[in-house]
Amino acid sequence: MxxxxxxxxxxxxxxxxxxxxxxxxxxxxxxxxxxxxxxxxxxxxxxxxxxxxxxxxxxxxxxxxxxxxxxxxxxxxxxxxxxxxxxxxxxxxxxxxxxxxxxxxxxxxxxxxxxASSEAVADMALYHIISVFRNMQWSNMAARSGNAETFLHAHHNTQAEAHNPAGQTLGIVGLGNIGYTIAKKTHAAFGMKIVYYDPFPKSAEQEAAVGATRCSTLDEMLGQADCVVLAAPGQGGKKIIDREAFTKMKKGSRLVNVARGTLVDEDALVEALESRHLFAVGLDVYEKEPTPRPKLLENRYATLTCHTAGGAMxxxxxxxxxxxxxxxxxxxxxxxxxxxxxxxxx
The missing domain is CATH 3.40.50.720 (NAD(P)-binding Rossmann-like Domain)
Incomplete structure (x- = not known):
């Protein structure tokens, strides 16, 4: 009927x-x-x-x-x-x-x-933030190598370039549900200073709760951050972090992307990483999934996960x-x- x-x-x-x-x-x-x-x-x-x-x-x-x-x-x-x-x-x-x-x-x-995914994605962002500051990918690769010399080399040398996240400046692109959860967790866990870029500003109370300051332009934020986290939605294929954007970032800074791979020019990323202008990168998403750039696969300063940031029950x-x-x-x-x-x- x-x-x-x-x-x-x-x-x-x-x-x-x-x-x-x-x-x-x-x-x-x-x-x-x-x-x-x-x-x-x-x-x-x-x-x-x-x-x-x-x-x-x-x-x-x-x-x-x-x-x-x-x-x-x-x-x-x-x-x-x-x-x-x-x-x-x-x-x-x-x-x-x-x-x-x-x-x-x-x-x-x-x-x-x-x-529904804010907690899981924010947790994955923390994993990558810790990794890019503490040289965790280098340590991980060395531990799995099965080679004693490689193991000991990492054991003796990773700390010379590693830093604690505490007190560092975290720049977040996109302070929506996920971005704000990342800000809350990093501010509470590490005491990181938060700067962000988003066309829709949070209230003064929300900013104060996580110690966040809004930047009027992306370039302004990139120039302040020790680590940049992308938590913005896709932009219809438009790059947020392209070759020019990398030049605006501080030398020795870090990049984490738990948003969309199309937001980053991966060729420019590889160049910035190999020139050491970018110290380290943490990626959960890629420009052309499921195939990250080969040079990222072999780079000990690149922490890679396979688009599983939201992957929790x-x-x-x-x-x-x-x-x-x-x-x-x-x-x-x-x-x-x-x-x-x-x-x-x-």
Whole structure:
């Protein structure tokens, strides 16, 4: 029998953790989970053209690894959505695979799961910050070499270039949920001085809580920081740290990227690292994943992890929950929990 309940598309794997919440979602809405075949680009676009799923009111994508088979939500896909479509709620902290400005122009809210990953990503940032200050990658590579001479060389020499993070100046690009959590942790754990660059300043109270000072330009921040951490969203392929930006950084400074690999020109990064203008780098993301530059793989001043900054069980559970709660809130006439493009909407 036809249902008069709003239709919600569930894209991706079945819900694993918040099953009671999913039951509530199914009670309030008609939930349809398209198959993997239906989620491929052309079948998905055709299904929208044919109104296969009727007047869709929203989409939930509870996992970052599945549900995105149709590719980018862009100027080709978004106009095919019915007028009834109000919200897209997805797992993940980023949103560079969706044109959220086009969605906003159509009155569609895009919600992400950044707040669910803040703790995990910030913890990974701390790992990289410690590593780039304390020469941990050199020590790690030497310990795993199985060579006594290599081990002893690192044992005797890493400390000559290592420093404690305490008292150093940390520059954060992007002081959103994740960036601010990084600031809180580094300020509390290390007593680091925090400077940041973000077009949306924090309140005076928030800045005071972490000892943060906002810089009016990126160049100003780069010139002050002993270590720069990128915690900003993707910029549509635009580089934040390019060859010129490296020249603005202090000689012997450090770079950590737990945001998006496309924010950094990796060729320029390798040059800065090899010239020793940049002392060390910590990367969880890369310009062309899953293949970091070969020269980074062999460099003992490059700490590398494989895009796992948000990889904690709590993050997965939170992504799943937020995707459902955002959809339920918006379609019930309430405010979204984690809107990305609300400020773009008329």
């Amino acid at each position: 036809p249902s008069n309940k709003p239709v919600v598309l569930h894209l991706g794997d079945p819900v694993k953790f918040n099953t009671d919440l999913y039951t509530q979602l199914q009670e309030k809405f008609t939930v349809i989970r398209p198959s993997v075949e239906e989620r491929q680009r052309e079948p998905f676009l055709q299904a929208l053209r044919d109104r296969k799923w009727g007047d869709i009111a929203g989409v939930m994508k509870p996992f970052w690894g599945t549900g995105g088979e149709m590719g980018r939500w862009d100027k080709e896909l978004i106009p095919l959505l019915p007028e009834s479509f109000k919200v897209y709620a997805a797992a993940g902290a980023g949103f560079d695979w969706a044109d959220v400005d086009i969605m906003a122009a159509r009155g569609i809210l895009y919600c992400n799961g950044a707040s 709590e993050t997965m559970m939170g992504f799943e929950e937020l995707s459902m709660r955002n959809v339920m809130a918006v379609l019930s006439g309430e405010q979204p929990l984690t809107p990305v493009n609300k400020h773009m909407m008329k």
